[in-house]
Amino acid sequence: MMHVLRKRGVRLALAATAGLVASTLGFFAWQTFYPVQAADGWEVQVLHNSVARAASLLPQADGSLLVSRELNGGKGSILRISAEGDRVVLLEGLSKPDGMVAVDGGWAFSQEVGAAPVSVSRSGQVSTLFQGNNVQGLYNDGEHLYAIEDRKGDGRLLRYNWRSGQLEVLRAGLTETEGLTRCNDGRLLYTEKSTGKIRALSAEGNDPVVVEGLRNPTFLLCDARGLWISEDSTHRARLLRVDGAGVQHVVLSYLKAPQAIVPDGKGGYLLAEGGRDRVLRLTPPVQAATLAQRVPQA
Template sequence: MRLPLRYRRWLLCCLVLLAPGLAYPAWRHFYPVMSAPDWQYRVVQTDIARVSALALDTQGRLYISQEFANGEGTILKQNSDGSLETVLHGLSKPDGLASYGDGVAVSQESGQLSLLLLQGDKVEPLFASDNVEGIASDGHYLYFIEDKQRGRLRRYDPSTAQVVTLREGLEEGEGVTVCADGRLFYTEKKKGWIKQWQASGEDTLVQAGLNQPGFLLCSADGLWISEDSTHMARLLLLDPRGQLQVILQHLRSAQTLIAVAPGRYLLAEQGRQRILELKHRPHGI
């Protein structure tokens, strides 16, 4: 049955009006990642559902977490041929990994679950924890942050097995990193800011107005910040001069960034189920 002309015109007008609204979400979803002129990236792993945390052990082996809840989370290890194997399962939102001692520390964000130490094919609980997301180590202490209302920034001392609270009353603490010179930074995702912890006095506001800042990494290049936003997320670098640079943009749920060599990094992009390699591009290339 052919529609009368007036109805066809009405339908065409509706489509014209709706097209911009439909095009914008599609553009956000499919627009490719863009890098700053001095950096380049490539895809090195694909089809890793809920990819979240990355870490290298002392042997240089890459570990990857899959952030599934309800005991369905896993830790994968990358073999020398690039294949992945499951080395730990039964986790609930394993959202933090960090090289620690001779193994890899593993956090679980979903409830009161132990923070674990994975060494080869063995796993042991280190201490009781509560909704822990980001973890980082300075080679001795293990720092971790709780992703919940009135969460805490805490520190574990392996020589005494004691956990001390460095800061409390945080809103959705996500990332934590410690620099080689001892500076300690953390994020509060809901507030969109990064702070530097101070042993005495109020913590220093380092950067505000961010779009769901999640992971942090302190490296020789500066302080890296990934945004855990479903669309239009960025990978940012606060360089040693204090200038905030956009290194990657149009990411989808950027997660952990780790350094694998000077000027070379791996980034987990959860929204596209993949891992990117990011490299500094020398001037003139």
């Protein structure tokens, strides 16, 4: 009888373990495949699929889109996707190409690995601007190119002067600083991923916190609608908008490692969702409502 009870206990334990494993796997699968949710009035759709580790986006005047593919070990590249969907690799052999911004006559890009340069591409020719260590975010205001390093305790915020070629270290000793942008009020903002904070660069050197309580903030964008923040989390990440009153709005949820957000030139936005290897198009409420009115009802 004891032998039978022991066997029954083993079977129950195995069944319980199998159930727990199945539940855990099911939970992770749900997080991976659960569809992205948009806030009321906003519309989201997949613009481009199969873009491995999409990171930075740079729309072009001809309707094409440049996308950095943030793969390591020399497998990264920068891709051009035409308005018709045709794809051409412009640069390859890169390691974690991450930041990318328009500059006079071309575009600049970073590589988020140690001792890698920030470079500029013009007319198919690539040249080095300056050396960095794990540079991620870039911002260009025409006079200066700002770059920020994603490191633990020894990251820097850099400013490169286009005219003189001089490189200045604005901040040192930073930890997991990934994205930066400038807002209409002139403030230069940058993220602290590990602390969930966004700070504003100040002349006094004590950079104040302007937003906190975030989950792994990474890329930033400032425009007339406010401050946009993407969260570089593997599961259930969000795209947030902070309005002029400082109120946080969740615009997209259930994202997987979203990266850069940029205007699409048509009143909406493009978002790189690196965790799902794709580029999303985000349409604001007024445009979404207009499009819905144009669609014939069945």
